[in-house]
Amino acid sequence: MTKYKLIATAAMGLEAIVADEVRKLGYECTVDNGKVIFEGDELAVARTNLWLRTADRIKIQLGEFKATTFDELFEKTKVLPWEQFITKDSEFPVSGKSIKSTLYSVPDCQAIVKKAIVERLKSQYRAVEWFQETGAKVPIEVAIRKDFVTLTIDTSGAGLHKRGYRVQQGAAPLKETLAAALIQLTNWTPDRPFVDLFCGSGTIPIEAALIGQNIAPGFNRDFLAEEWEIMPAGIWEKAREEAEDLANYDQSLQITGSDIQHSAVEMATQNAQEAGLAGVIQFKQMQATDFKTRDMYGVIVSNPPYGERISDRPGVEKLYQQLGQTLADLDTWSIYFITSHEEFEKHFGKKATKKRKLFNGFIRTDYYQYWGKRHPRED
Known part of the structure; x- marks a missing residue:
């Protein structure tokens, strides 16, 4: 070697x-x-x-x-x-x-x-x-x-964001690599509820499920270096066997993705099946502002509309305001939104616990993090 x-x-x-x-x-x-x-x-x-x-x-x-x-x-x-x-x-x-x-x-x-x-x-x-x-x-x-x-x-070939599960995508898909980063910047653990209120083609819930069951993201695809003569025989098999051994397919997960568009929910369901996660994630058609739950200590991670076009801004600002009202009482939940709208906190009605600058493609965005009450076992 x-x-x-x-x-x-x-x-x-x-x-x-x-x-x-x-x-x-x-x-x-x-x-x-x-x-x-x-x-x-x-x-x-x-x-x-x-x-x-x-x-x-x-x-x-x-x-x-x-x-x-x-x-x-x-x-x-x-x-x-x-x-x-x-x-x-x-x-x-x-x-x-x-x-x-x-x-x-x-x-x-x-x-x-x-x-x-x-x-x-x-x-x-x-x-x-x-x-x-x-x-x-x-x-x-x-x-x-x-x-x-x-x-x-x-050594990779196609970019590593191409996991091999995306059969279909919407108009402005979030890269799988960024979706995984958004989840890893939260306090979510696999035993807690996880929700995406704007799931689109399902990228955030699918990445959460892969993390939750410790499934290697590249498990379903090929890489350029697999064809190279310098790679010793059996190296890729050894790496894939290790990935298979470390995967925890029995880990039960409570992951939900919802979207107002029926076509998005269909796409997300198909992509989850392609990722081998059929039945692991629940997808449903729903307005984000209709979200209700009795669960405690959950995590919401979402990529809502940004209102990049001037004509879309009033509608998006109203949506942020309604979201703030919908989620106001979830004091044990941690809530995370990524958007390029610089006045998100004003319309949402609450200052973020923490803000992090990230790029969604070429769009400069902020990741607004609202931390809920600590779980008793975290104390």
Whole structure:
């Protein structure tokens, strides 16, 4: 087994949550903007792809250096051991980005990195003059920031938010990674009621059920690195067996998702079935403001309408006001709403216990957290 420098990429604001997940898997890590850096072997590549709920991708860092000329970029790329990952028939596309750097032309940087890798591979595979690129995909990224070049290889393929259960989605779906983060920022435990009053296609309740039963979020999908020759035989099976052993399918859960739209409830039900959670989550068509409960110490996590369009704002503000009235007496419940509306607290009628800035895609939002009374056993 070989030790690699690994990077779990993360959406802005989620780095600390990703770092917690990495540490729980047993790997020491450091946090940077948009990424969590740690060391691990091939088993770590498989385990982190399977288990990280809030990361975007797992990448292997092959090199890091300063470059202000194309010659420097070429030579320093060429000395790296690309043959460890790229076989004679691997497909190795190069993507790139450049921020505040001398080498600002991304297409040129991509072309130079590709040329340098080809030259390196020719010197290693002497009989090969032309690489057909018909085999397993090994995507490479050249990222330049303030003249520092980072060269990485993507092990995940499709982003880790693609769990494989979303058959259908609504108009503005919440990414699964963000939904998992919203839940992990709460005080919810699997023995407490969990409710989403604006469930849409079911992402938040489904992610809650996966967390509640300790099911690895990547259990139902494939990853690019599964096709790579460098991955020792049986590594992915070993990681999946571990995930199967740790899953607690017998954990009973009280999770409810509701939505005013009948079509959303149908979508959510179908997605939950695809996730293997049929019967675990209850979905129902209901207005959020009709919510009533006799349960204690529950948790509500919701992504309500934001009123991004000016014409929608009065209706959304009225909804927030009605929600505040509907939920006012639930003093043992903890309530969490994510929205971009900057006057949410004013309309909801109550100041949040805590607020956290998060990005829903490119929309800057706040996560309003209203903590209920502590459960007696928490004292």
